[in-house]
Amino acid sequence: MSSTWTLPDDLVVPELPADHPGPGAPIPQHWGRCFGCGDDQPSGLKMDFVIGEGLEVIGRLEVANRFQGGPGFIHGGILMTAFDEAQGMACSAALRAAVVTGHFETDFARPIPLGSVLEIRARVEGTVRRKVYTSADARIVDGPLADPEVVVASSSGLFVTVGHEHFEKGRRFADGLPGPDRDVSAF
Ligand SMILES: CCCCCCCC/C=C\CCCCCCCC(=O)SCCNC(=O)CCNC(=O)[C@H](O)C(C)(C)COP(=O)(O)OP(=O)(O)OC[C@H]1O[C@@H](n2cnc3c(N)ncnc32)[C@H](O)[C@@H]1OP(=O)(O)O
Numbered sequence: 001m002s003s004t005w006t007l008p009d010d011l012v013v014p015e016l017p018a019d020h021p022g023p024g025a026p027i028p029q030h031w032g033r034c035f036g037c038g039d040d041q042p043s044g045l046k047m048d049f050v051i052g053e054g055l056e057v058i059g060r061l062e063v064a065n066r067f068q069g070g071p072g073f074i075h076g077g078i079l080m081t082a083f084d085e086a087q088g089m090a091c092s093a094a095l096r097a098a099v100v101t102g103h104f105e106t107d108f109a110r111p112i113p114l115g116s117v118l119e120i121r122a123r124v125e126g127t128v129r130r131k132v133y134t135s136a137d138a139r140i141v142d143g144p145l146a147d148p149e150v151v152v153a154s155s156s157g158l159f160v161t162v163g164h165e166h167f168e169k170g171r172r173f174a175d176g177l178p179g180p181d182r183d184v185s186a187f
Pocket residue numbers: 030031036084085086088089091092097098099100101102103128129130131158160162187
C-alpha cells in the first residue's frame with residue numbers, strides 16, 4: 001500500500017532560523033500535559049525529541065504494554081498519535097510557530113511489537129501560506145524485531161500555523177474539567 005499524498009507545486013522550503021540548534025540538541029516538551037510529549041500526563045506517550053539534520057526532528061517512543069491494540073502489537077491510533085506529535089514538533093522546530101493538524105494519513109507497513117523502541121524521523125517538506133507539509137517514517141531500533149534498516153510505518157500530514165488565540169477557547173478545559181482560566185502562554 002502507498003499514500004496518495006502529493007506535494008503542491010508552489011511549495012516553499014523554509015530557511016532554518018539563524019540560531020537553530022544543531023543535530024542532537026534536545027527539544028523541550030511543548031506542553032507538560034500533552035498526551036504525546038508531556039511529563040505531566042501519566043497515561044501519555046512520553047516521547048522524547050532531538051533536532052535532526054536540516055528540517056528534521058528525531059523522536060523516540062517506547063512501546064509500552066498500555067499502547068496495545070491487537071495481542072502483542074501497538075494500536076494503530078497510538079502510532080498515528082506518535083507521528084502527529086513528531087510532525088508537529090518538526091513544524092515547531094523549523095518555523096518557531098504553533099501549529100495544529102489539519103489532515104493526516106499513515107501507512108502501516110509492519111506490525112510493531114510491544115517492547116519496541118521506535119525512532120520516528122519527521123520533517124517539514126515545505127510551506128504554502130499557513131499550510132505546512134510534513135512527512136515522517138518509523139523504524140524499530142531496539143527490542144523485538146529491531147531492524148533500523150526497515151521502515152515499519154510512514155506518515156504524511158498537513159499542519160496549519162495558528163496564533164496563541166487558537167487555544168484560548170480550550171483553556172478553561174485544560175485538565176478535562178471546566179475550571180479557572182489557565183495561562184496557555186506556555187503552549
Ligand atoms: C494538541 C495541540 C497542541 C498544540 C500546541 C501548539 C504549540 C506547540 C507547537 C508545536 C508542537 C506541536 C506538537 C503537537 C502535535 C499535535 C497536534 C494536534 O494534534 S492539533 C489537534 C488536532 N487539530 C485540530 O484541532 C485542528 C482543528 N481545525 C482548526 O482549528 C481549523 O480548521 C484550522 C486552524 C486547521 C484551519 O482553520 P482557519 O480558519 O485558521 O484557516 P483556514 O483558512 O480554514 O485554513 C488555512 C489553510 O489550510 C487549509 N486547510 C485547512 N484544513 C485543511 C484540511 N483538513 N485539509 C487540507 N487543507 C486544509 C485551507 O484550505 C487553507 O489553505 P489556503 O491557504 O486557502 O490554500
